[in-house]
Amino acid sequence: MKSYLAAALQMTSLPDLQKNLVQAEELIDLAVRRGAELVSLPENFSFLGEEKDKIAQAEEIAQQSEKFLKTMAQRFQVTIVGGGFPVPEDSGKVYNTALLVDPTGTEQARYKKVHLFDVNLPDGNTYQESSTVMAGTTLPPVYPSEHLGNIGLSVCYDVRFPELYRHLSYKGAEVLFVPAAFTAYTGKDHWQVLLQARAIENTCYVIAPAQTGRHYAMRHSHGHAMIIDPWGVILADAGDRPGVAIAEIEPSRIEQVRRQMPSLLHRVFV
Template sequence: MRVAAIQMVSGVSAEANLRQAHALLSGAAHAGAELAVLPEYFCLLGRRDTDKLAVQEAFGGNGGAIQLFLADAARELGLWIVGGTLPLSTPELVHVRNSTLVFTPGGQCVARYDKIHLFRFDNGHERYDESRVLEPGREPVMFDLPSRDGHRWRVGLSVCYDLRFPELYRAYAARGAELLLVPSAFTHTTGQAHWEVLVRARAIENLAYVAAPAQGGLHENGRRTWGHSMLVDPWGVVLQTLAEGAGVVLGELDAARLQVARQQLPALEHRVL
């Protein structure tokens, strides 16, 4: 199965971001991708954290502009689309969920994952605290993706800072996950230090493919993200990556390769704790 990890440098205009996302998704579809995964905050990286509140949407029903965009793009392009993250409303409206939505090629939303772990960082120069605007999710979420070659992929969902919590991915592996998705917006500081080693570690320890699309570059709001979107195989080999700038990272997922790796090194069967 050919998979596309979409890298963006999202700005402060949701409309402009959706136009860029569509162009990148279209490129992925024309390159033969069956699944395309957008990065965290693909629809908006505002000047302030609270800008998310202005574009929040109620989940489901008639949806909002972002959900309609994802559904329409999936139908138009014949793609499975994982919509990075978008802000979904909570009852009190002063916080939102940072949510990943999964759409089939028919435009149906079949899974929703709300980011569980909220990023906080302060090195004296950069300060982030997602809990000021975001409400954490509580539940891991998986979905099944039947590929054109007849294999049914078990896919585990996560977002960005979740990457630092291996127990989430171990739980997915215990439930049969073969592909782990990590749409992200790592800061340049933390990404330079830890991004690749964390992505590869999650692949190695769970003998699973990892697709990690990211924000990558200098944004209108002054924030700089690390980028280096990548696809990693179950042995920890980086199949493809893109350092900075908007683009599409394409790679082939091979179910037979995954099975061989798990047979040769049956570490998942040897787990004790």
């Protein structure tokens, strides 16, 4: 593993696949021009609309999203993490799927979101992800990269389940991804503190690309795509507008923090 720049993209995705892919390409181009070698896109980067519309277009969204990620990785010669996006399965539902693609355009890791967001919020919004999404049944993978470190995948609501990230760190993860479309209501109180907690307790970098702003009807995302170091220090924050958060990932920083706070070595229950 070497030091390198990573980017967490922040988007305002809409119920329009092609517009979203254009926006994503522009932000990837911006991140690469600023030196990023590892680029991440938020949950629902390719489509964020009504559930019925997502299901109706799921086949096209899945095909176009996967093709887009592989094309962008190869064109810009970077590693890309994108997701989730809907991938149809036999029951008529979809898997909320995150994909990691290397600079050759080859898929290296895939994760189907395990924790589904079924929540009634006090702001009047009700979310029932399980109405259209099938939960994954396996723990997320850790992808070992000689240059980028060991990369662990997750998606959005997973961030509230620390046991998932403890599994990733147990499997050797050094960089944790949390692509998200965090709601504005919960994000203002929970987004930053949850990301910092996952970084601190696992002494890992956390890279969290995010959705921001209003997407349709009442759907409004918090924003603040972030990159956080293993001590919990916020290295980059994209604020509340579309853009890019970029920061350096340093193996020496991981080693330093793990020497100073060797909590992973002191685990009693694994």
